[in-house]
Amino acid sequence: MDVVDVVGADVAPVLEPLPELTPAGTRLLDAASELFYARGVRAVGVDLIAEAAGTTKKTLYDRFGSKDALVALYLLRRAHRWRRHLLTRVEAAGPAPADRVLAAFDAVEDWMGAQERGCAFVNAYAEVGGTDHPAVPVVRAEKAWMRRFFVDLAGDGRLGAQLHLLHEGAMVTMTAGGDRDAPRSAREAARALLAAADRPAVLTGPPAGSAPHLPA
Amino acid sequence: MDVVDVVGADVAPVLEPLPELTPAGTRLLDAASELFYARGVRAVGVDLIAEAAGTTKKTLYDRFGSKDALVALYLLRRAHRWRRHLLTRVEAAGPAPADRVLAAFDAVEDWMGAQERGCAFVNAYAEVGGTDHPAVPVVRAEKAWMRRFFVDLAGDGRLGAQLHLLHEGAMVTMTAGGDRDAPRSAREAARALLAAADRPAVLTGPPAGSAPHLPA
DNA sequence: AGGTAACCACACCGGTCGGTATACTGCGCA
DNA sequence: TGCGCAGTATACCGACCGGTGTGGTTACCT
Numbered sequence: 201m202d203v204v205d206v207v208g209a210d211v212a213p214v215l216e217p218l219p220e221l222t223p224a225g226t227r228l229l230d231a232a233s234e235l236f237y238a239r240g241v242r243a244v245g246v247d248l249i250a251e252a253a254g255t256t257k258k259t260l261y262d263r264f265g266s267k268d269a270l271v272a273l274y275l276l277r278r279a280h281r282w283r284r285h286l287l288t289r290v291e292a293a294g295p296a297p298a299d300r301v302l303a304a305f306d307a308v309e310d311w312m313g314a315q316e317r318g319c320a321f322v323n324a325y326a327e328v329g330g331t332d333h334p335a336v337p338v339v340r341a342e343k344a345w346m347r348r349f350f351v352d353l354a355g356d357g358r359l360g361a362q363l364h365l366l367h368e369g370a371m372v373t374m375t376a377g378g379d380r381d382a383p384r385s386a387r388e389a390a391r392a393l394l395a396a397a398d399r400p401a402v403l404t405g406p407p408a409g410s411a412p413h414l415p416a
Numbered sequence: 417m418d419v420v421d422v423v424g425a426d427v428a429p430v431l432e433p434l435p436e437l438t439p440a441g442t443r444l445l446d447a448a449s450e451l452f453y454a455r456g457v458r459a460v461g462v463d464l465i466a467e468a469a470g471t472t473k474k475t476l477y478d479r480f481g482s483k484d485a486l487v488a489l490y491l492l493r494r495a496h497r498w499r500r501h502l503l504t505r506v507e508a509a510g511p512a513p514a515d516r517v518l519a520a521f522d523a524v525e526d527w528m529g530a531q532e533r534g535c536a537f538v539n540a541y542a543e544v545g546g547t548d549h550p551a552v553p554v555v556r557a558e559k560a561w562m563r564r565f566f567v568d569l570a571g572d573g574r575l576g577a578q579l580h581l582l583h584e585g586a587m588v589t590m591t592a593g594g595d596r597d598a599p600r601s602a603r604e605a606a607r608a609l610l611a612a613a614d615r616p617a618v619l620t621g622p623p624a625g626s627a628p629h630l631p632a
Numbered sequence: 633a634g635g636t637a638a639c640c641a642c643a644c645c646g647g648t649c650g651g652t653a654t655a656c657t658g659c660g661c662a
Numbered sequence: 663t664g665c666g667c668a669g670t671a672t673a674c675c676g677a678c679c680g681g682t683g684t685g686g687t688t689a690c691c692t
Contacts (some may be wrong), residue, residue, distance in 0.1 A: 207513045222637090222638065222639085223638085223639090224638075224639060224640090225638095235458065238546065239546070240458070240542065240544075242456070242458045242459060242543070243458060243543070245678070245679060245680080246679085246680060246681080247469070247678080247679085247680090248549070251441070255639075255640075256639080256640060256641070256642085257680090257681080257682090258639085258640075258641085258642095258682085258683090259638080259639060259640075261680090261681065261682080262639085263638095266680085266681085267680065267681090283646080299444050301438050314547070316546065317545060317546060318541075318542070318545070322538065322542065322588055322592050322594060323542035323543075324542075325534075325591070325592040326456060326534070326539035326540075326543065326592075327456050327458070327459070327539075327541035327542065328456075328532070329532070329533060329591065329592065330454065330455070330532065330533060338625075339592055340592075340593070340594055343592055343593035343594070343595075344593070344594075345584065347589075347595070348592065358601070360602070361595075361598075361607030362601055362602075362604065362605035362608075364584075364585070364589065365581075365582055365585035365586055365589055365598060365601060365605060366578075366581055366582065366605075367583055368584070368585040368588045368589050368593070369581030369582055369584040369588070370581055370584075370585075371585070372538055372584045372585070372588050373563075373580065373581055373584050374544070374561065375541070375545065375612050376537060376538050376541040376542075376555055376556075376559055377556070377559035377560070377563065377584070378556055378559070378560075378579075379559075379563070380514045381577070382577075384507060385577045385578055385581060386578075387607075388454075388578065389572065389578035389581060389582075391515060391610060392578075392608075392613075393608055393609070394607055395606060396608045396612045397608075397609065397614065398607075403535075405473070431676075438667095438668065438669085439668085439669090440668075440669060441668095442669095461648070461649060461650080462649085462650060462651080463648080463649085463650090471670075472669080472670060472672085473650090473651075473652090474653090474669085474670080474671085474672095475668080475669060475670080476652070477650095477652080478668080478669085479668095482650085482651085483650065503664065582639090625643085
């Protein structure tokens with residue numbers, strides 16, 4: 201089975217495929233990706249990118265048209281790579297849904313690794329959110345894909361959304377919060393939610409003394 | 417009881433008190449706060465801030481010394497206001513710990529309200545993280561305070577950290593993910609975690625077939 | 633031989649960046 | 663009376679911003 205089919209073939213095409221690049225174009229995108237991720241997209245100028253890639257601004261604009269398009273492509277490629285990593289890890293975890301969910305949280309931990317700049321999509325949205333920047337729909341698509349990934353994995357919309365919250369919380373807490381244990385903490389919480397979901401509804405109601413809530 | 421004592425008097429002083437400001441200084445900080453939050457700190461220039469405040473760059477630098485210091489002060493004041501909002505809501509929820517936890521998630525929902533730019537601290541960290549910008553320790557302190565807030569509220573380090581993850585995940589998913597239901601989803605997940613924590617440990621262990629994990 | 637895509641070197645554009653300098657007005661206070 | 667602080671107004675600084683234009687050099691394809 202192709203790795204991209206793990207969560208349903210109709211999800212992957214949300215993002216268009218990556219275009220082929222010339223040698224200098226590849227070097228530019230590689231250099232831009234490193235710089236954008238490490239320092240933020242606004243903090244990095246096109247002059248610096250061209251210099252780091254060993255080429256010129258002219259080539260950059262010939263290949264990508266604008267800095268904004270380069271930013272969007274940087275995120276697009278990163279999304280592809282992250283999904284490949286995630287789906288590979290989940291696939292290796294075996295067929296049991298619970299194991300696959302926990303593997304998704306392990307995937308976060310070793311994807312982030314020593315990096316301390318967190319989620320590239322959240323960071324980019326922090327800089328360009330609320331504008332018509334072409335990166336905004338890429339961010340939106342990535343988050344929608346991740347949510348759907350967890351929903352399909354959990355086989356339940358409510359539980360999947362909750363697992364997605366833990367995933368996002370782990371990444372942001374690990375970096376902005378400086379908490380290295382966040383992915384493991386999220387994994388534990390995910391296990392607790394999975395266990396709770398296996399129980400009859402009457403046992404998962406609100407604790408005594410709390411206010412009534414929306415129907416289950 | 418003063419509102420700031422709800423989670424322990426030793427936590428509040430983590431952030432120094434806000435300095436008093438002259439009228440023009442207040443206008444500058446107000447204008448800067450709106451602009452920084454809406455567009456990001458790097459996207460907003462000091463000329464624009466001075467103009468929006470109806471004053472001049474000269475006054476800005478006389479009062480705050482640098483743009484970086486103004487950014488840090490913007491976050492510092494926002495932290496104070498958020499905590500006041502949060503603690504007021506939690507206090508109004510009554511004495512039951514579970515109710516207080518759920519009230520914390522309600523506080524997120526009506527704090528964010530119609531805003532679609534998410535957590536100011538996460539956004540700022542996305543722009544200046546990895547540098548020696550004076551805003552970085554302010555972000556770190558805020559996230560540490562929030563974690564401790566949930567730990568104290570839950571009376572348990574492990575559970576508190578997990579609730580904190582849900583809190584952070586809700587904010588980022590609501591904005592970068594565009595999911596308006598995220599705070600309510602986080603509230604449901606929090607209730608499930610609270611309920612699971614009330615059960616004996618033998619019932620909350622890993623489901624059959626999953627790998628062994630760290631001791632409880 | 634001619635065409636073309638890819639690339640490089642370099643100069644240039646208007647605009648904005650954070651930050652500074654100078655000169656002046658109004659006001660409270662000793 | 664006079665000092666000092668808060669504020670206004672404006673001009674200025676070097677550096678960098680995203681983006682364009684010109685001209686020339688390869689290498690491959692027909």
